[in-house]
Amino acid sequence: MRPLVATIDLSAIIHNYAVAKRCAPGRQAFAVVKANAYGHGVREVVTALHEVAEGFAVASLEEAAEVRALHSEARILLLEGCFAAAEYQFAAQLGLDVVLHNARQAQELLAATLSRPLNAWVKLDSGMHRLGFSAVALREWHGRLHGAPQVAELSVLSHFACADERGSEVTEQQLEAFLDVLDLDFAQRSLANSAAILTIPAAHMDWLRPGIMLYGATPCADLTVAELGLRPAMSLTAQLIACREVDVGDALGYGGTWRASRPSRIGTVSCGYADGYPRHAPNGTPVIVRGQRVALVGRVSMDMLMVDLTDLPDAVEGDAVELWGAQLPVDEVAQAAGTIGYELLSKVTARVPRRYRSS
Incomplete structure (x- = not known):
């Protein structure tokens, strides 16, 4: 699965x-x-x-x-x-x-x-x-x-x-x-x-x-969910499905829009725009791996995206990745991508299984 x-x-x-x-x-x-x-x-x-x-x-x-x-x-x-x-x-x-x-x-x-x-x-x-x-x-x-x-x-x-x-x-x-x-x-x-x-x-x-x-x-431009006393309902969670080393100058993904400025370790994540993640999310959009923020790098693909793990050397294939949720507000991801939380939540596609809990 x-x-x-x-x-x-x-x-x-x-x-x-x-x-x-x-x-x-x-x-x-x-x-x-x-x-x-x-x-x-x-x-x-x-x-x-x-x-x-x-x-x-x-x-x-x-x-x-x-x-x-x-x-x-x-x-x-x-x-x-x-x-x-x-x-x-x-x-x-x-x-x-x-x-x-x-x-x-x-x-x-x-x-x-x-x-x-x-x-x-x-x-x-x-x-x-x-x-x-x-x-x-x-x-x-x-x-x-x-x-x-x-x-x-x-x-x-x-x-x-x-x-x-x-x-x-x-x-x-x-x-x-x-x-x-x-x-x-x-x-x-x-x-x-x-x-x-x-x-x-x-x-x-x-x-x-x-x-x-x-x-x-x-719903407020200048107030966070925490300040409003609200609790995030959705956590969108994927995994690292590959980790690889790239050299200085190596380009990543479609169009080669990101090039390594240092020897880098790159993780590939099992989520893409066909799942509802915004294709236009830019380099630097935050993602959570092992409780730490890492940066999106390269273009988001249909089924995958990539993150820079260079400063998180312990991360390995199989680690959980939070695209948004309790550790990373969807509004922050939306702001980085130039959109709003409404759009990201409502565009999570039917192929993403929903699991429900009550606490």
Whole structure:
């Protein structure tokens, strides 16, 4: 069996959900489990949170159906809503909460014949300009949707663009825009993503939407996981599958992008970009071998990468290698590679076996 595994600590996810709840006492929370729970395994994560989470948030009807099969009672929020008129009947059968972010979705809901009314969330474009109604349009649609036979509860939500940047003027403006529509009669309100849960109490409202924080990566540009009291959930672990000596001037890997400036000892690791490790990770990206940091060297290949073991002479073939996890935060690897922890976690591919533990 190829020596590469993503070990998921489910107790860390439960802990991180509890952190979100402690930040906003009395509020309810949709645990965001889209994209296979950010690569951690939606079945296992929903099962782990079954007794504690009031709701779950997903991106598609397919994801919603999978969650509903695992939890018959929790509220399930369809974050982008329905993409076709016929989907509303399926959403009603599943008992979903659906987001409405444009006039077409709202019109199709009002035209639908449903087995039961849906909880509908109108989305305000408070300043991110990705999805949602303007404040004027939201007021108009509130009047048309409120009390409609297809609508059980009418609620409102929005999404922050810059909540990860503490003190952002954009965030303040978005919060003000959201508060400006709360004179309307809404059953529930939701605004806080992970960053806002942790740093913006005024945004907590009725329902929280913890996403990346559940999985133990930071949503804040200037705060680490440890500072936020979160626990990493995934450790991506491989092995040294070869060790070799190279001479001064020897080039490594595809394109020969790294050359030895000293007599060097190079280890080959059983992980590559087909497993989800970023191909664009540069020389010097940290990797853990025998509890010590070593540097990635050369281009990441499809199935392998290489590290400089020159300053770790005791390392041998068969030693464990942590690509990220408890000893090396995924956010640090992401920063070195010019991306974010969200992308690295969600891109761990299906060929990497997941193993689960509860402590």
